[in-house]
Amino acid sequence: MLGGFGFLAVFVSALALRNASRDDDYHDRLHGFAEEAERLLMMVLLVLFGGIIAFGGLLAGFDWLMLLFVAGVLLVARPAAGLLSLVGSKLPWREQLVISFFGIRGMGSIYYLAFALNHGSFADPHRLWAIIGGVVLASILLHGITVTPALRLLDRWQRRRVESRA
Known part of the structure; x- marks a missing residue:
């Protein structure tokens, strides 16, 4: 109503509620429900995303230059931004x-x-959708394959650190 951004308002409200009721038993049950709901919603979104790739032609215009951009985002830009943060x-x-x-x-x-396309004019929105689709698909594949080995390696590093202190 005041021109606020709803996404940020929900985020701030969630933080305030979490901090206000952190010690309550209901907080744990609500947190468990929210995690389960998130998993189910993510599953639905991934199925829909796969359908858009398979039948909607999301990646129809994908080319080698876009592949290089996707690799740069996943292997350079996002990790660098993460380290910086x-x-x-x-x-x-x-x-x-x-x-x-x-x-x-x-x-x-x-x-x-989608928000940007609704609020601005872009020369080739189909190319932007293909790039985003490529980033999301490559991220799902790359991280799906590497998450278990990476977490096992991190567990070994942590065990060594604990053992070296003892």
């Missing part, structure tokens, strides 16, 4: 590397591109 963190550097590599989920990019 963790400057001053007390986390061990290896954990910072893992967090930076995996970054945040890419499905939000779809929302942000």
Whole structure:
């Protein structure tokens, strides 16, 4: 009503509610429900995303230049931004590397591109959709393949660190 951005308002409200009721037993149950609902929603979104790729032609205009851009985003830009955001963190550097590599989920990019396209004029929106689709698909594949080995390696590093202190 006041021209506020709803996405940010929900985020701030969630933070306030979380901090206000952190010690309540209901908080744990609500948190569990929210995680389960998120998993189910993500599953539905991924199925719809796969359908758009398979039958909607989302990646129809995908080319080698776009592939290089996607690789740059996933292997350089996102990890660098993640590392930069963790400057001053007390986390061990290896954990910072893992967090930076995996970054945040890419499905939000779809929302942000849709928002941008509704509020601005772009020369080739189909190319932008293909790039976002490529980033999300490559992220799902790359991180799906690497998450288990990366977390096992991180667990070994943490065990060594604990054993070296003892």
